[in-house]
Amino acid sequence: MNAYLTSVIDNVKKKYANQPEFVQTVEEVLTSVEPVINAHPEYEKLDLLNRMVEPERQFTFRVCWMDDQGNYHTNTGYRFQFNGALGPYKGGLRFHPSVYPGIIKFLGFEQVFKNSLTGLPIGGGKGGSDFDPRGKSDAEIMRFCQSFMNALYRYIGPDIDVPAGDIGVGGREIGYLFGQYRRLKGSFENGVLTGKGETYGGSLIRPEATGFGAVYYLTEVLNHENDPIAGKTIAISGFGNVSWAVCRKATELGAKVVTLSGPDGYIYDPDGVNTQEKFDYMVEMRASGRDKVQDYADKFGCQFFPGEKPWGVKADVMMPCATQNDVTLPWAEKMVANGLKYYIEVANMPTTNEALFYLMKQPGMIVAPSKAVNAGGVAVSALEMSQNSERLHWTAEEVDQQLKHIMHNIYQMSVDAAAEYGLGYNLVAGANIAGFKKVATAMVEQGVF
Ligand code: GLU
Numbered sequence: 001m002n003a004y005l006t007s008v009i010d011n012v013k014k015k016y017a018n019q020p021e022f023v024q025t026v027e028e029v030l031t032s033v034e035p036v037i038n039a040h041p042e043y044e045k046l047d048l049l050n051r052m053v054e055p056e057r058q059f060t061f062r063v064c065w066m067d068d069q070g071n072y073h074t075n076t077g078y079r080f081q082f083n084g085a086l087g088p089y090k091g092g093l094r095f096h097p098s099v100y101p102g103i104i105k106f107l108g109f110e111q112v113f114k115n116s117l118t119g120l121p122i123g124g125g126k127g128g129s130d131f132d133p134r135g136k137s138d139a140e141i142m143r144f145c146q147s148f149m150n151a152l153y154r155y156i157g158p159d160i161d162v163p164a165g166d167i168g169v170g171g172r173e174i175g176y177l178f179g180q181y182r183r184l185k186g187s188f189e190n191g192v193l194t195g196k197g198e199t200y201g202g203s204l205i206r207p208e209a210t211g212f213g214a215v216y217y218l219t220e221v222l223n224h225e226n227d228p229i230a231g232k233t234i235a236i237s238g239f240g241n242v243s244w245a246v247c248r249k250a251t252e253l254g255a256k257v258v259t260l261s262g263p264d265g266y267i268y269d270p271d272g273v274n275t276q277e278k279f280d281y282m283v284e285m286r287a288s289g290r291d292k293v294q295d296y297a298d299k300f301g302c303q304f305f306p307g308e309k310p311w312g313v314k315a316d317v318m319m320p321c322a323t324q325n326d327v328t329l330p331w332a333e334k335m336v337a338n339g340l341k342y343y344i345e346v347a348n349m350p351t352t353n354e355a356l357f358y359l360m361k362q363p364g365m366i367v368a369p370s371k372a373v374n375a376g377g378v379a380v381s382a383l384e385m386s387q388n389s390e391r392l393h394w395t396a397e398e399v400d401q402q403l404k405h406i407m408h409n410i411y412q413m414s415v416d417a418a419a420e421y422g423l424g425y426n427l428v429a430g431a432n433i434a435g436f437k438k439v440a441t442a443m444v445e446q447g448v449f
Helices: 003-015 020-032 034-039 048-052 101-117 138-152 171-185 206-224 241-252 276-288 294-300 329-337 353-361 375-390 396-420 427-445
Strands: 057-066 072-083 089-095 123-129 161-164 233-236 259-262 265-268 303-306 317-319 342-344 366-368
Touching: 003 020, 003 034, 003 048, 020 034, 020 101, 020 353, 020 427, 034 427, 048 427, 057 138, 072 089, 072 101, 072 138, 072 161, 089 101, 089 171, 089 375, 101 123, 101 375, 101 396, 101 427, 123 138, 123 161, 138 171, 161 375, 206 241, 206 317, 206 342, 206 366, 206 375, 206 396, 233 241, 241 276, 265 294, 276 294, 294 303, 329 353, 353 366, 366 427, 375 396, 396 427
Parallel strands: 089 123, 089 161, 233 259, 233 317, 317 342, 342 366
Antiparallel strands: 057 072, 072 123, 259 265, 265 303
């Protein structure tokens, strides 16, 4: 391997041994872009790679909040502004007890290249807290969000850093965060957050964008194989916002989602998650804060498999939509044994590197990487920023058309980038290379800092 590349990866492994998720994404991205590094020996002199793996700024802050009994609790808040070479830092906030700097850094690093791939002017950042929203009342969520914003507001702004949602942060939380920002600043700067409600600057289609975009990407892959989407069965994990939109778009295009999963296990619905009642119930399950997918099986009378993952079922397409490292090597082996052809990542880094490299090696298997597949979410966030700065509100059709177009471009850029470097039809390497090249060029042109 390229000696400079190896030294950077070794450096990250040593320095961040206590942040395995970050090490994992750095290894995956940087090994993919080796042909680009080989073609640009000047990057070593500029120490470009060591600069890329070091966030530009990292903020950590205390968030103290009061529960409904009047007791106080203290959590840690984070906002890491990873790379601003292409535009204001952009990326979600994750509220989940597993959050620590290694999670924020892996998400932030991925976000830089994902955002670059969208072709829109956004840098990469990520934030969140180890706060656990499960079982919290609405008033507790509001007080937490207000306290979080009391610290965060100093670091963000429509031209500085524009947070959005991620796991545990949806429209409700963005509303409370925005309300507090507006109160603190005394001005209506709605371009400071995306994923807002429609009444105060939110974009139509933003709630659907990640899931719809993922299915549009899947359609591009299937078109390449001359294989129709109609009639396909799809197994997915998760039952949140992204899964909900995947179910809706897949149904609309004649495919059938047969599994959903949660921390408690997975459900198998042979009829498909494909009616308005089922879509609405997913929203209800999420809003309940129970974080249990068993509720779906109880309601619709299908099978529930406690403590299990859906990756052993037979389906034409697998789309992990839940969280990182959901698919490990034994699951990947099971998928191959079941003759799977389409493995489409949706959640951020849902596959361990071991499982990912194994799947990519299988002849006839098509692997699509999350940073391309799920980029529709942040892309529509960037469209929301455009609408806010122009004081406009586009129709759902306008936004959806742009989303489709962006997903097509992301797919095509990835295909072209892999082909340019002699890697064949490799969507994973292609996405990494295309995303990386733009960031690298912008950083070189902006000088060393
Ligand atoms: N959290 C989402 C992601 O992983 C969306 C970020 C955004 O819209 O800024 O890309």
